[in-house]
Amino acid sequence: MNLIWYALWFVVAVSLLVTVHEFGHFWVARRLGFKVLRFSVGFGKPLVRRVAGADRVEYVIAAIPLGGYVKLLDEREGPVAPEDLARSFTRRPPWQRIVVLLAGPCFNILFAVLLLWGMFWASGVTEVKPVVGDLAQGSIAARAGLRSGDEIRAINGSAVTGQRDVVFGLLDAMSSRGEAALAVRAADGAVHTVTLSVPDAAQRRRLTEPAELFRGLGFQFWAPPIPAVLGQVMPDGPAARAGLKAGDQIVAIEGAPVSDFREIVARISAHPGETLAITYRRGGVEQTARVAVAAEEAGAKRIGRIRVMQPQGITYPASMLSHTDLTPTAALGRAGGEAWSMTVLQARLFWRMLLGQVSLKNLSGPLAIAEFAGDSAQAGVASFMGFLVLISLSLGFLNLLPIPILDGGQIVFQLVEWLKGSPLSERAQAFGQQLGIALLILLMGVALFNDLARQFS
Structure with missing residues (x-):
């Protein structure tokens, strides 16, 4: 899988989900009477620009497709015509501002529910029994x-x-x-x-x-037997450098016969950093290759990897599967329940991560997300839609965190203003923004470190 493929599907996923998020802010703001100045998909130089509507809203597709924003009329950012003051963000009631800020994360969660609904309605639910x-x-x-x-x-x-x-x-x-x-x-x-x-x-x-x-x-x-045959062989991985190819049948490792792909995994994992003699059959002819096994940290242990995947097309017997077809109503209920349970679990694990009960290694940055996007896209439409569900729910949840630079932090500011009857001082808001930026940089730094550690391990 090449970098262009990963980057392509990362951009597709991020652009789609950020557009959904910003459309939530845009749609609710328009319905509540806020004046919207610009709705941009992406950042940087505009590639496509159109002005429409009575409010002359500027719709933009920009050059950097890794985000987006909605710009509302706000007197803190410049002079506002007297006739438009009532539609400025700061002049609207606090509850309306809170609803507009909530709309982005809520649209991400709603988008995930709709995707799940369509998947459950079209295909039903198939579960693999936990044996x-x-x-x-x-x-x-x-x-x-x-x-x-x-x-x-x-x-x-x-x-x-x-x-x-x-x-x-x-x-x-x-x-x-x-x-x-x-x-x-x-x-x-x-x-x-x-x-x-x-x-x-x-x-x-x-x-x-x-x-x-x-x-x-x-x-x-329990999993069905997997033939000791190589599926995908990663370019420039240890197996590829030793001359192994997809379709090769592994016969023995260091002279010990193997008959299942899981045996290959177990044997390789036990010899990180060593060079192993792997006997394989290709076209009816047996050959032996010397493979330098890569070492990778997995928790407190070092394990071996040769960068190969199991063959595709392995299926479970019918006795191990449970399939349920769902009516539209049942599918919608199931979708809402799934989205709720995943979001609640995400919140629990995040809180426990802050308490030190969950490993920080679970934080994934852009490199890992790009890999997940590319792999799920290669696996098919259903797999990519499942990936979008998870990322959309995560985006909705993370934006509700009470970090000042995020929607959740801005909601806290509006709640304080609503309760005390006046906005926070500019100094307090500036400090909150700086603290929020510092927290985000810290989280992104940990996530990027995890990404790089996985790449270089």
Whole structure:
């Protein structure tokens, strides 16, 4: 996957979601009688410009497609004609200003609900049953009594229907008290409870790092067998440099036979920084390549990577899938519920991140988001729409945070003015803006550091 592909879909996603956000501000401001001067998609030099309507609103598509803004009439920014003073932002009632500021994040959340609604209505909901597969000996899960073949039915009293519910439930439990009571049904039909307990706070925080939850607990979901055949081989990765290609069947690693792709992953992961002899079959002929395994930090451990992916087209048997077709009304209800649960979980995890209970490594910057955008676009329309749902909900939530430079911080300013009967002093507002900028730079710095650490690891 090349950088142009990632950049293209990153721009598409950001431009779309920022336009939705700013349209929320624009639409509500117009309905409440504010005077809108400009609605811009993007920043910088205007590429397309059109003036329309009785208010002569300027509609702009600008050169830098990584944002946008709505400019309202505001006497703090320059002289305002007497006949327009009543439509200036500062002259409107505080409740109206708050509604306009809320509209951007709310439109992002509404957009996510509408996308989910369309997906659920068109395709229904397919869940993969959360059946336990491999367990690591001596792990937290194994010591608690979890067994291969157990199906997880509930976590801490909340029913789960698919693997995603289990991921969210375990992440919520481990980042909180570190205890998850799993109601499970064994392969023989017997129902019992298994309690996963992680009393150590540092260990719980490590479990919240990317890709560490199941590795740390010591179990994986059951998955269908995967042939020991290479799917995509990343350009300039260790495998590609050694001459391996997509479609090669891996026969053995260091002379030990392999028959499943997961065996390849396990063997490679155990040898970071080493050079391994990998025997493969191509066109009926067996050959051996010496592959220098890359080392990557995963939590507290170093693991090996050769930058290959599993073959595509592996499907679950029908017995592992649960599909539900939804009416338009049921799909809308399900979409609203999904958006609400994801936003609430996001808020909990963010708060716990501030408290030090959730790893800061979960913050993703533009590089990671671009990768997610490109990968989801390659996977298909449904996958990219799912990506848009997650990012739109995140954009809505983050803009509601009480940071002065964001919508949430501006809402706090308006609430204070409403309660005290006069606006905050310019000095207080300026200090708030500077503090907000500093906080955003700090968050963006951590996110960018995480991006670069993933890229260079």
